[in-house]
Amino acid sequence: MPELPDVEGFRRTLAACGQGRRIRDVRVADAGVLHGVSGRQLQRDLEGCRLAEPERYGKWLLAHTDGPTVLFHFGMTGGLLCCSRTDPPHPHDRVVFEVDDRQLRYRDQRKLQGIWLGDDAVAKVLSEQGPDALGLGRAEFVQLLSGRRGTIKAAIIDQSVIAGLGNLLSDEILWRAELHPRRRVAGLGSEEVRRLHTEMGRVLRSSVRAGCVPPRASWLTGHRDDPDPRCPRCDGPLRRGRTAGRTGVWCPRCQPEGD
DNA sequence: GTTTCTGTTGTCAC
């Protein structure tokens, strides 16, 4: 699930469910999601801490407390849920934070990422991120892309360039801006870069409101998994292929390849 | 029934 809009949704969940409340207990069902901290230490360091306003940066979620900060990354299949104690346990509930009479559950099938604890981890992670994609100004956007030599898709899903965009979002944005994912950044005109920035803003605002990249019929994302996917704009057949190590979808008519 | 492939993540070696 998680790209920027999904993580923003988890941030809201955390705020609504936990902010201002104390962590009574932490139960680690699978220490395999913990990085640089044992289950026992996580429990000990967080017990009794009061949750402050949570923060999202790119695809990272920071659960600040009056003690240490907990860092979450959700990989491809993770999520944060607000549950009651009576909700049935799920086999992929890896860590459960008991907060008052509720539970915040870190649920993740594949365990590609996980949970970190403490300022050192926070500092390291944030130092490796580019500016957050949401609300990124045009001048800064132009600046980030200038001088890059690779393809445009590789650039915008690189978290050290811009934080928050993933495979789905980048395909959606490029399709709307009518730019082929394998266009070279250096070959883009200033009008094209401007378009890209505009569409990034639009797609992000809609997606954040929805809490995910919405699979609407009028969006490219609504057709990724169709057996015979067609472009919602020109009705031509969509193409699927690998770019920047990810399987992407684009419309060869609306998104011409040539530089 | 069994093997293979795919995927909204990131990192590493070549």
Place this chain on the structure above:
DNA sequence: CGTGACAACAGAAA
């Protein structure tokens, strides 16, 4: 810089 392998796992495809 780009590509492929990998990490872990479920569900679908073969």
